[in-house]
Amino acid sequence: SQQGEEDPQALSIQEGENATMNCSYKTSINNLQWYRQNSGRGLVHLILIRSNEREKHSGRLRVTLDTSKKSSSLLITASRAADTASYFCATVSSGTYKYIFGTGTRLKVLA
Amino acid sequence: GAGVSQTPSNKVTEKGKYVELRCDPISGHTALYWYRQSLGQGPEFLIYFQGTGAADDSGLPNDRFFAVRPEGSVSTLKIQRTERGDSAVYLCASSSGDEQYFGPGTRLTVT
Numbered sequence: 001s002q003q004g005e006e007d008p009q010a011l012s013i014q015e016g017e018n019a020t021m022n023c024s025y026k027t028s029i030n031n032l033q034w035y036r037q038n039s040g041r042g043l044v045h046l047i048l049i050r051s052n053e054r055e056k057h058s059g060r061l062r063v064t065l066d067t068s069k070k071s072s073s074l075l076i077t078a079s080r081a082a083d084t085a086s087y088f089c090a091t092v093s094s095g096t097y098k099y100i101f102g103t104g105t106r107l108k109v110l111a
Numbered sequence: 112g113a114g115v116s117q118t119p120s121n122k123v124t125e126k127g128k129y130v131e132l133r134c135d136p137i138s139g140h141t142a143l144y145w146y147r148q149s150l151g152q153g154p155e156f157l158i159y160f161q162g163t164g165a166a167d168d169s170g171l172p173n174d175r176f177f178a179v180r181p182e183g184s185v186s187t188l189k190i191q192r193t194e195r196g197d198s199a200v201y202l203c204a205s206s207s208g209d210e211q212y213f214g215p216g217t218r219l220t221v222t
C-alpha cells in the first residue's frame with residue numbers, strides 16, 4: 001500500500017482531555033501535513049511541518065516530526081466535542097508533488 | 112471567496128457505464144489534485160495537474176480512468192466501463208502552495 005500508517009485507528013476521550021495521534025511514513029519527505037475530515041467528505045488543512053522542523057504549534061495543536069524515525073505526532077490539547085472527526089497525516093516526498101495520506105485516526109470527544 | 116466545488120455530489124451508475132466527475136477549483140490555483148477515498152481509508156492519490164498538464168498521473172489505477180483540465184481551471188475525471196470496485200468518494204483539491212483545499216467530494220456508486 002502506498003499509504004502511511006496512523007495509530008491509534010480510533011480514540012475516544014472525554015472533553016477537556018488531550019488527544020495524541022501518531023503517523024509513520026516510508027520515504028524521505030519535504031513536508032508533512034495534518035488534515036481533519038468530518039463525515040467522510042472534504043478534508044480541512046490543519047498544520048504543516050517541514051522536514052527541517054522538529055515541532056510546531058497552532059492554537060491547541062502541537063505537531064512533532066522525527067525524520068530519523070519517519071514519524072510524526074499530533075497533539076490536540078483541551079479537546080472539545082467539535083474536535084470529533086477523522087485526522088489524517090499526509091506526506092510529500094522530496095522532488096514530487098504527490099501527497100501520500102495515512103489511514104487516519106477516528107477521534108471521538110465525549111461531552 | 113468560493114471554495115472548491117464538485118459536481119455531482121452523488122452519482123449512481125450501472126456497471127459498464129461511463130461517468131464524468133467535475134471539479135471547480137479555487138480561482139487562481141494552478142495546482143489541482145484528484146483523490147479516491149474508500150470507506151475507512153485515507154485519500155488515495157490519483158493525478159496531479161499543474162496548469163493544463165498532468166504533471167503526475169501515476170495514481171490512476173488503469174486506462175479506464177482519465178482526467179483533463181483543458182483551460183487550467185475546471186477539471187473532469189472520466190471513468191469508462193465502470194466496475195463495482197470503482198465505488199468510492201472522489202475528492203478534488205486545489206492549491207497555490209503547500210496547503211491543499213478540498214472539495215466536498217462526489218460519492219460514486221456503481222451497481
